[in-house]
Amino acid sequence: MVVCGDDGLAHRLAAELRGVYGEQVTLVVPAFARTTQPPGVGRVRDGSASLLDRMVSAAVGWGAGNGGNGGGVGSGSGSGSGAPAGNGRVSEVGGLERVLEAREPTEGVLFEAGVERAVALALVYDDDETNIRAALTARRLNPRLRLVLRLYNRRLGQHIEELLDQAAALAFAGGEGDGDDGSGGSSGDASTIVLSDADTAAPALAATAVAGTSKVVQTDEVLLRAVERPPGWVGRVSAGSGQPGLRTLALLSTTSSDPAGADGSEGSGSRGPRLLPDEAEVAEATGRGTVVLEQVSYAAGPPLPAGRAGVVPSFASLFSRRLRWSLAGIVACVFALVLTLWLVTEMNPLAAFYLTLLDLFGISDPAVGQSTGREVLQLLSGLAGLLLLPVLLAAVLEALGTFRTASALRKPPRGLGGHVVLLGLGKIGTRVLTRLRELHIPVVCVEADAEARGLATARRLGVPVVLGDVTQEGVLEAAKIHRAHALLAVTSADTTNLEAVLYARSVRPDLRVVLRLYDDDFATAVYRTLRAAHPRALTRSRSVTHLAAPAFAGAMLGRQILGAIPVERRVLLFAAVDVGGHAQLEGRTVDDAFRAGKWRVLALVGRPDVSLDHVLEAGDRVVVAATRRGLAELLGRRAPTQPSGSVG
DSSP states (O other): OEEEOSSHHHHHHHHHHHHTTOOOOEEEEOHHHHTSOOOOSSSOOOTTOOHHHHHHHHHHHHHHHTTOOSOSTTOTTTTSSSSOTTOOEEEEETTEEEEEEOSSOOHHHHHHTTGGGOSEEEEOOSOHHHHHHHHHHHHHHOTTOEEEEEOSOHHHHHHHHHHHHHHHHHHHHTTTTOOSSSOTTOOTTOOEEEEOHHHHHHHHHHHHHSTTOOEEEEOSSOEEEEEEEOGGGTTOSOTTSSOSSSSEEEEOOTTTTSTTOOOOOGGGGGGSOEESOOHHHHHHOTTOOEEEEEEEEOSOOSOOOOOOOSSSOOHHHHSOHHHHHHHHHHHHHHHHHHHHHHHHHOOOHHHHHHHHHHHHTTOOOOOTTSOHHHHHHHHHHHHHHHHHHHHHHHHHHHHHHHHHTTTSOOOOOTTOOSOEEEEOOSHHHHHHHHHHHHTTOOEEEEESOTTOTHHHHHHHHTOOEEESOTTSTTHHHHTTGGGOSEEEEOOSOHHHHHHHHHHHHHHOTTOEEEEEOOOHHHHHHHHHHHHHHOTTSOEEEEOHHHHHHHHHHHHHTTOEEEEEEEETTEEEEEEEEESTTOTTTTTSBTTTTOBTTTEEEEEETTBOSOOTTOBOOTTOEEEEEEOHHHHHHHTTOOOOOOOTTOOO
16 A cells, blocks of 8 residues: 655554554655654554654754755755655655655656555645645556545545546546456446545544534434543443444543543553443443443434625624614604604504604605694604614614625624634634534634635634734733633644643633644643643643544545544544455344444444344445454454554
């Protein structure tokens, strides 16, 4: 398998394939990315690695990749531009098969990486255009290749997926698929899968920032909803409900209910989270929270609320509250005058309304020689007309101002509280913002870049935005951090996220914070520091690459990964699997197919109300919850035996 990318997702995906599934992997990365420390999946982590070393190595790598004079790794023949296109530098590295250093995935680089002989290719560059261009080239080099693309643009991704699948079908129809590998000219696994790391991670990040938020995995066929329960809920899920999905998916770590406790991981031992426990483990787990699957349905569910386009503002957004009350008072006054005129003169109600309007608009028709009541009413109507004029003028000016500033960013309103402060409106931040607004959670965004891609989304959704560097004094205060419910720092820089959290804690010591941190060792050091400084505050971290890599790896193996749910710093996968060809499933009941700590059958696609006694047949397609190593075993790809304490 070949993995091409230019950031941490490429390293983590390659390590996932090699360490969990035991696959042969070629990693294609730019020269500057070669110097960064790859994540430890399937190997013992070196706890002595420091943040300073990581930052220095990254800085040196960036310098080498941006025009150094040949001193960096993979600088070629002194050109200082990294590996030349089409002639990358190959080297062995750790548990990976090999690393090919190349700035871009050109045709020569892909050929040198062995794409024409590969089973699958993952293109996970941060730039959509780079991934699309390389995918078109790879499909031409190997029509049988399974392609996995990382694209942020959802609509474009759908079109590209259809285009590449059609290209593969045409190639096989034209006889290009004949080969010696036994494929027999069939397109077989020559599929194209488009994924987005932002879409995978955003629901988990949003759920972590807001306590009690359900964790949802939703596709066109099935909807799964899981929720965290406090320790008092352990054992309340009925074991005899007859529903395969209504089960405890995970036991949280013993420190999960402690605000100062760190998230558990694979290296936490018996105190860490336990994925897919059996009934005996659940019964014995006193004092632990749980993650329970509370809903399995097959409808797409109600549509999520969409933000207003902002082209035609609503009546409430056109006029201020004070002006709306003024207009309401004037209307009430007019109707009161009409009613009084009708009662005094006993004329037709329509005629009374007409005469009142004449008086309001100052049309000369003096009530000379008429009753005193009629004369008084004419005077009052004229006075109301004078009052109506400035109100109408104010309404026109406010409406024009609203349309003129429709493209401007909103500022946090006075008195705002209980909201989530979202730091960063890049790819991840934009998806998190959308998810939070779908949950009707008030948000205030903070962004340093005035050209950030998420600003348009914030403007469309009417979300207040504070433009400024979060490291500058007064920026978080402008976002009302002292009255916020939580701070969600999701910029791409770990140090920026940490600095924002530390400053926010100095303003609000009990603030709930969620950080986006890539490095597990760095996250552990952060926990220890924040726990000592703020023992009563809740701090959690999530890694986007850690959440996304299992889905990309499953797609490269030809499996439909429906989604992933984070359980502290572990990941529980949901996949659609055909029963046929899997001895662990075929011919067994739903209950017998369960393997504690590995996988559990949750539902049959297209068949609701399946009991635990249902016998799985070859034609069935099931939705399973699985650990990463459990899914590897279920797919028939066993990872090598790992030493004690390794990350699994």
